[in-house]
Amino acid sequence: xxxxxxxxxxxxxxxxxxxxxxxxxxxxxxxxxxxxxxxxxxxxxxxxxxxxxxxxxxxxxxxxxxxxxxxxxxxxxxxxxxxxxxxxxxxxxxxxxxxxxxxxxxxxxxxxxxxxxxxxxxxxxxxxxxxxxxxxxxxxxxxxxxxxxxxxxxxxxxxxxxxxxxxxxxxxxxxxxxxxxxxxxxxxxxxxxxxxxxxxxxxxxxxxxxxxxxxxxxxxxxxxxxxxxxxxxxxxxxxxxxxxxxxxxxxxxxxxxxxxxxxxxxxxxxxxxxxxxxxxxxxxxxxxxxxxxxxxxxxxxxxxxxxxxxxxxxxx
Amino acid sequence: xxxxxxxxxxxxxxxxxxxxxxxxxxxxxxxxxxxxxxxxxxxxxxxxxxxxxxxxxxxxxxxxxxxxxxxxxxxxxxxxxxxxxxxxxxxxxxxxxxxxxxxxxxxxxxxxxxxxxxxxxxxxxxxxxxxxxxxxxxxxxxxxxxxxxxxxxxxxxxxxxxxxxxxxxxxxxxxxxxxxxxxxxxxxxxxxxxxxxxxxxxxxxxxxxxxxxxxxxxxxxxxxxxxxxxxxxxxxxxxxxxxxxxxxxxxxxxxxxxxxxxxxxxxxxxxxxxxxxxxxxxxxxxxxxxxxxxxxxxxxxxxxxxxxxxxxxxxxxxxxxxxxxxxxxxxxxxxxxxxxxxxxxxxxxxxxx
Amino acid sequence: xxxxxxxxxxxxxxxxxxxxxxxxxxxxxxxxxxxxxxxxxxxxxxxxxxxxxxxxxxxxxxxxxxxxxxxxxxxxxxxxxxxxxxxxxxxxxxxxxxxxxxxxxxxxxxxxxxxxxxxxxxxxxxxxxxxxxxxxxxxxxxxxxxxxxxxxxxxxxxxxxxxxxxxxxxxxxxxxxxxxxxxxxxxxxxxxxxxxxxxxxxxxxxxxxxxxxxxxxxxxxxxxxxxxxxxxxxxxxxxxxxxxxxxxxxxxxxxxxxxxxxxxxxxxxxxxxxxxxxxxxxxxxxxxxxxxxxxxxxxxxxxxxxxxx
Numbered sequence: 008x009x010x011x012x013x014x015x016x017x018x019x020x021x022x023x024x025x026x027x028x029x030x031x032x033x034x035x036x037x038x039x040x041x042x043x044x045x046x047x048x049x050x051x052x053x054x055x056x057x058x059x060x061x062x063x064x065x066x067x068x069x070x071x072x073x074x075x076x077x078x079x080x081x082x083x084x085x086x087x088x089x090x091x092x093x094x095x096x097x098x099x100x101x102x103x104x105x106x107x108x109x110x111x112x113x114x115x116x117x118x119x120x121x122x123x124x125x126x127x128x129x130x131x132x133x134x135x136x137x138x139x140x141x142x143x144x145x146x147x148x149x150x151x152x153x154x155x156x157x158x159x160x161x162x163x164x165x166x167x168x169x170x171x172x173x174x175x176x177x178x179x180x181x182x183x184x185x186x187x188x189x190x191x192x193x194x195x196x197x198x199x200x201x202x203x204x205x206x207x208x209x210x211x212x213x214x215x216x217x218x219x220x221x222x223x224x225x226x227x228x229x230x231x232x233x234x235x236x237x238x239x240x241x242x243x244x245x246x247x248x249x250x251x252x253x254x255x256x257x258x259x260x261x262x263x264x265x266x267x268x269x270x271x272x273x274x275x276x277x278x279x280x281x282x283x284x285x286x287x288x289x290x291x292x293x294x295x296x297x298x299x300x301x302x303x304x305x306x307x308x309x310x311x312x313x314x315x316x317x318x319x320x321x322x323x
Numbered sequence: 324x325x326x327x328x329x330x331x332x333x334x335x336x337x338x339x340x341x342x343x344x345x346x347x348x349x350x351x352x353x354x355x356x357x358x359x360x361x362x363x364x365x366x367x368x369x370x371x372x373x374x375x376x377x378x379x380x381x382x383x384x385x386x387x388x389x390x391x392x393x394x395x396x397x398x399x400x401x402x403x404x405x406x407x408x409x410x411x412x413x414x415x416x417x418x419x420x421x422x423x424x425x426x427x428x429x430x431x432x433x434x435x436x437x438x439x440x441x442x443x444x445x446x447x448x449x450x451x452x453x454x455x456x457x458x459x460x461x462x463x464x465x466x467x468x469x470x471x472x473x474x475x476x477x478x479x480x481x482x483x484x485x486x487x488x489x490x491x492x493x494x495x496x497x498x499x500x501x502x503x504x505x506x507x508x509x510x511x512x513x514x515x516x517x518x519x520x521x522x523x524x525x526x527x528x529x530x531x532x533x534x535x536x537x538x539x540x541x542x543x544x545x546x547x548x549x550x551x552x553x554x555x556x557x558x559x560x561x562x563x564x565x566x567x568x569x570x571x572x573x574x575x576x577x578x579x580x581x582x583x584x585x586x587x588x589x590x591x592x593x594x595x596x597x598x599x600x601x602x603x604x605x606x607x608x609x610x611x612x613x614x615x616x617x618x619x620x621x622x623x624x625x626x627x628x629x630x631x632x633x634x635x636x637x638x639x640x641x642x643x644x645x646x647x648x649x650x651x652x653x654x655x656x657x658x659x660x661x662x663x664x665x666x667x668x669x670x671x672x673x674x675x676x
Numbered sequence: 677x678x679x680x681x682x683x684x685x686x687x688x689x690x691x692x693x694x695x696x697x698x699x700x701x702x703x704x705x706x707x708x709x710x711x712x713x714x715x716x717x718x719x720x721x722x723x724x725x726x727x728x729x730x731x732x733x734x735x736x737x738x739x740x741x742x743x744x745x746x747x748x749x750x751x752x753x754x755x756x757x758x759x760x761x762x763x764x765x766x767x768x769x770x771x772x773x774x775x776x777x778x779x780x781x782x783x784x785x786x787x788x789x790x791x792x793x794x795x796x797x798x799x800x801x802x803x804x805x806x807x808x809x810x811x812x813x814x815x816x817x818x819x820x821x822x823x824x825x826x827x828x829x830x831x832x833x834x835x836x837x838x839x840x841x842x843x844x845x846x847x848x849x850x851x852x853x854x855x856x857x858x859x860x861x862x863x864x865x866x867x868x869x870x871x872x873x874x875x876x877x878x879x880x881x882x883x884x885x886x887x888x889x890x891x892x893x894x895x896x897x898x899x900x901x902x903x904x905x906x907x908x909x910x911x912x913x914x915x916x917x918x919x920x921x922x923x924x925x926x927x928x929x930x931x932x933x934x935x936x937x938x939x940x941x942x943x944x945x946x947x948x949x950x951x952x953x954x955x956x957x958x959x960x961x962x963x964x965x966x967x968x969x970x971x972x973x974x975x976x977x978x979x980x981x982x983x984x985x
Contacts, residue, residue: 159687163694166961168923171941175702175953178945256819260927263821264942283825290829297822305817312813400888433891440889445882449981450904463892495980511890 041241045317055313061306069125072118075099080119080273083110093291104295107278108285113292117299119273123185124303127268128255130189131196136247139197143204144239148212148231158205165198173257177266188267192254203246207239214238245315252307259300275300345417346373347551348397348436348519353411355389355396355575364622366392368575370411371649374519374551379542381554381566381583383598387619389575390555394521397553398438399428415519434464437512441524443504447496453480453507454492460514479510483540502533506540513544519551526561538565559602563587568662571595574620574630577649580664591652591665591674593635629667641668684972688965695965696749699957700742703950704734711758732758732951745954754955758947763955766940771959774929774936778921780849780856781863785921786914789864793871793910798898800876808872812865820924824858824931855932859925863917870913874906881905908978915971919964 049055068075078101093105104113146157176191177183220230261267262276275296282293355367367389374380384390395401397413413420420428440446448456457479458472480488483506496504505525512520526534542565545552554566562569569586571579579592590596597615617634620626626633632642652663655675667673711728729735733744748755754763796808831854887901926938937956944952976982
């Protein structure tokens with residue numbers, strides 16, 4: 008619809024329209040940047056709201072599991088084994104989700120499991136975003152042989168299948184804390200961010216305002232961090248948010264395979280792994296951690312989607 | 324109000340099926356609106372114009388005036404869910420196209436009425452060769468074979484003076500320069516020798532020398548095929564050479580109509596006057612450039628009365644309350660000036676000073 | 677075009693060397709002594725330990741080991757396991773199984789993914805589109821191993837009992853359907869979303885408006901003009917995904933008991949058999965490099981704007 012809605016309220020128009028003679032007052036409009044536009048759209052997007060609420064809940068559970076249950080996830084009383092089925096109306100009580108084959112409260116384990124997932128997810132994302140972002144920015148901005156070398160480096164790490172590589176790395180460690188797991192995941196994960204950042208920087212680099220800054224004699228660090236980075240960062244934010252969900256899923260997968268987190272750390276992946284043995288008679292032991300895991304991953308991916316829609320200039 | 328203008332030397336209308344006196348295309352009281360999240364945008368609010376065979380109508384206006392939307396409504400290529408045509412008629416050779424079925428309109432499109440778009444690079448399919456896109460017209464509408472269609476495509480390319488047509492028929496749009504791409508678009512529109520061509524800002528994306536060449540080509544082909552031409556533009560300079568009559572649009576309505584030379588000499592609407600005054604002229608060198616104050620209105624909230632009133636230097640109270648109809652413009656002594664109309668309460672003052 | 681191919685091939689060489697070196701380092705340089713582990717809990721005889729180490733070349737400096745590995749690789753010799761069985765033999769049995777699984781998964785991903793995406797893209801913004809978006813989102817979010825168990829429960833053991841819970845005979849395609857679907861699920865969802873997005877974008881493109889203005893029938897506008905443009909990013913994604921499918925089959929193979937390379941690698945890891953791990957990983961990397969080269973070339977073929985860049 009090229010001709011219809013007019014320039015009067017175009018995004019990015021910083022000055023208020025000129026008052027026409029005839030005395031009709033015109034309201035001055037606040038300047039609208041990409042970020043404030045995006046926030047405006049986000050607030051109205053039901054997906055953002057839902058995922059936002061979910062994530063807040065998950066974070067609260069991760070940070071303060073004590074608010075949700077008083078029981079320890081590690082103490083199991085085999086007495087419960089005989090009454091292990093979930094009592095779905097006992098909200099927030101120990102037997103809400105039933106008991107597992109070691110007599111531990113599935114509810115308590117599900118609650119405490121959030122922490123490991125969130126920590127690994129956040130840590131891995133931070134590491135891969137910082138490292139990948141830096142490499143991508145340098146490769147994209149400087150071009151030439153710096154780009155050639157860095158891109159080949161990215162290709163090398165990218166060429167290793169993600170799960171496989173993480174398996175091999177983690178297999179070498181006998182003590183696998185959340186930090187070790189995060190480092191192992193980030194070891195291969197940074198390549199994704201690097202590629203996205205590089206592509207984004209390359210397209211931003213062509214913009215006239217970058218040429219203008221260069222012509223005005225701005226130093227490279229200034230151009231990089233004040234001009235290029237804020238404008239190139241949007242796709243990276245989207246990818247990182249979605250990757251967060253993917254890393255949580257990856258951690259659970261590795262723990263499921265027995266090569267991820269270990270006891271005494273409480274992880275949904277570990278729970279699901281041990282639950283597969285009893286799935287025939289006690290499906291609830293697998294069901295609840297699986298649901299919790301799926302919802303958590305879903306929440307982050309939904310958030311990434313909503314952020315992408317809000318930041319995408321083509322959808323305006 | 325129908326405007327039929329007589330221009331010297333217009334050849335007889337094409338095709339024996341034409342009833343004498345029936346214009347090739349006639350748009351009557353066309354209204355187009357778009358239902359958006361923020362409200363209803365009234366893009367076209369009661370437009371009337373007509374074109375005869377061999378005649379060129381220039382439709383002038385800024386962005387948001389509704390000139391492109393009315394053209395797209397004629398072609399039938401508007402997105403109809405957000406868009407709606409609540410009232411009006413579009414008569415092609417006397418038949419109302421709005422009452423036709425989708426299939427009937429499709430058969431008219433491309434074959435009888437063709438359109439040329441502004442940006443030829445984005446308007447041509449980037450992954451199909453130029454020869455393919457040209458030949459498609461013949462293959463689809465006339466059932467020609469691939470070989471014959473390709474030969475016709477080369478013929479067309481030569482007709483619009485693209486050098487080395489035979490070698491370049493397999494090339495892709497991005498491999499041509501802007502001017503040549505526009506010629507390809509023209510060739511594509513002409514392929515089936517339509518009765519009417521609508522050119523939506525065909526030269527806006529081109530630089531000035533190329534503009535002249537493309538406009539010359541268009542005029543020559545129009546004469547050769549005796550087609551009607553609706554030229555949509557915001558550039559008064561281009562219009563002077565090619566058009567027979569002009570319709571000036573603002574906020575979805577026609578505010579002035581006139582034969583081309585008259586409008587430059589004696590505009591009868593403050594908006595037209597403002598447009599003419601804003602053309603930079605060599606003999607004004609060193610003086611401040613004139614611009615019409617303000618911006619075109621938001622189509623979701625068109626000002627009441629005359630839509631131009633917030634920007635008009637001569638606006639009075641009546642302008643803010645009553646929408647002026649397009650009235651016949653006369654000389655000071657009352658004789659009708661044929662083909663001239665103005666939608667202004669005070670056109671007399673504007674015209675006669 | 678020939679220069680483009682040559683350039684890409686040249687670029688691939690350092691990447692191949694780098695990736696194999698990285699894998700090699702990851703397997704051999706990280707802590708853990710595989711030879712020692714052969715004794716398990718028992719005390720190890722130092723003489724025997726040294727002899728075995730020497731036999732498998734593990735007492736050589738790292739770069740020497742890597743060099744030997746490269747030389748052997750040139751002869752397609754992937755070394756032997758600690759039970760003296762050639763790795764290439766084990767791979768020769770396992771790879772065809774994985775290939776069959778991946779082929780079925782790829783077909784599912786292609787057909788269902790593009791079909792769903794086209795369906796949703798043409799109805800962008802309407803209810804059907806939203807449903808597809810939600811559905812694909814859920815499929816992407818539920819981890820593969822969870823999905824495997826859920827689907828297995830529904831379609832096999834306790835549910836409809838349409839298929840066997842594990843794969844007995846990997847030549848039987850019907851037995852591979854469920855694991856292939858599980859393997860393809862996340863990629864399918866991604867392909868559907870990608871297709872949907874490009875279709876929705878291209879529906880609003882100027883050239884499509886021109887095609888309609890030319891009076892072309894809708895079938896042709898969609899089937900020729902729209903699809904030719906929309907499918908370019910989808911096809912290129914599918915190409916790279918082929919390698920990813922093979923690499924990610926580990927879980928599916930484990931759960932459904934398919935004797936493919938994923939399982940082979942996993943066992944190699946547990947036995948700390950570097951040769952097996954490196955062997956499987958090397959072949960997977962080669963597959964990835966080959967498919968990524970093909971994809972780049974394919975992209976140039978499909979999009980004429982790239983060819984002359």
